[in-house]
Amino acid sequence: MEVLKLIQERQSARGPYDSERPVAQEDLRQILEAGRWSPTAHNMQNFEIVVVDDKKLLEAIGGIRYPVSETFIRENYEQLSFSEEELLRKKVGILGTMFPLSWRTPGAKLEEPEQFNSSLGRVIQTSPVLLIVVYDPGRRAPASEGDFLGAISLGCVMENMWLMANALGIGFHVVSSLSADQVEKEVKSILDIPDHLMIAFSVRLGYPVSAGKYLRVRREVPDFTHHNRFGNRGVD
Numbered sequence: 001m002e003v004l005k006l007i008q009e010r011q012s013a014r015g016p017y018d019s020e021r022p023v024a025q026e027d028l029r030q031i032l033e034a035g036r037w038s039p040t041a042h043n044m045q046n047f048e049i050v051v052v053d054d055k056k057l058l059e060a061i062g063g064i065r066y067p068v069s070e071t072f073i074r075e076n077y078e079q080l081s082f083s084e085e086e087l088l089r090k091k092v093g094i095l096g097t098m099f100p101l102s103w104r105t106p107g108a109k110l111e112e113p114e115q116f117n118s119s120l121g122r123v124i125q126t127s128p129v130l131l132i133v134v135y136d137p138g139r140r141a142p143a144s145e146g147d148f149l150g151a152i153s154l155g156c157v158m159e160n161m162w163l164m165a166n167a168l169g170i171g172f173h174v175v176s177s178l179s180a181d182q183v184e185k186e187v188k189s190i191l192d193i194p195d196h197l198m199i200a201f202s203v204r205l206g207y208p209v210s211a212g213k214y215l216r217v218r219r220e221v222p223d224f225t226h227h228n229r230f231g232n233r234g235v236d
Contacts, residue, residue, distance in 0.1 A: 013171030017206030019126040034164035038156040041141035041149035050132040062125030129205040173204040
């Protein structure tokens with residue numbers, strides 16, 4: 001039950017972190033140890049993790065400018081709820097108030113600085129630790145065309161580290177934008193990551209300046225389970 005409670009209380013700490021409060025090396029090791037024991041397809045362990053805590057490197061990565069994807073804004077809009085009541089009713093998606101007004105207004109023109117994700121850059125620059133998780137796309141589990149199993153494995157690495165960080169009271173924020181093509185090239189250049197490796201995801205670690213909470217919703221078990229045959233809802 002303690003594990004279930006930890007899973008239920010896990011959340012993404014998206015806000016700024018205390019740049020003057022470092023993550024203890026022992027805590028960082030425990031987070032990486034949790035990642036080490038993640039289940040991976042065929043036990044391939046097809047991942048490497050670059051631990052970045054050098055302030056100059058963090059400033060360089062946070063200083064990368066990249067345009068916000070119009071595709072993201074369009075598809076993200078379809079997942080938004082515009083009140084807590086709507087979100088509680090849908091049980092899926094996120095609150096639109098988490099994004100700038102133009103991101104949640106169809107057809108709105110993006111103005112500076114909203115056309116660049118500068119706010120994310122600032123929080124990266126003030127994060128004590130950034131983890132860059134990379135993998136080799138040339139390797140895959142046997143008979144796993146498209147490497148779907150490899151993607152699942154990387155998700156397991158993320159979840160293991162996330163739960164351990166939350167158990168230690170350390171904020172954890174997945175940064176997917178560093179995997180975007182042009183941004184990834186610049187990050188790889190800054191950190192000397194070999195060309196044949198790709199960034200799967202990145203993670204900010206640290207202690208949130210404020211203990212901000214946001215509404216988290218999930219479908220109930222009967223909403224997504226089917227007993228013996230699809231359509232027989234729920235499990236008695």
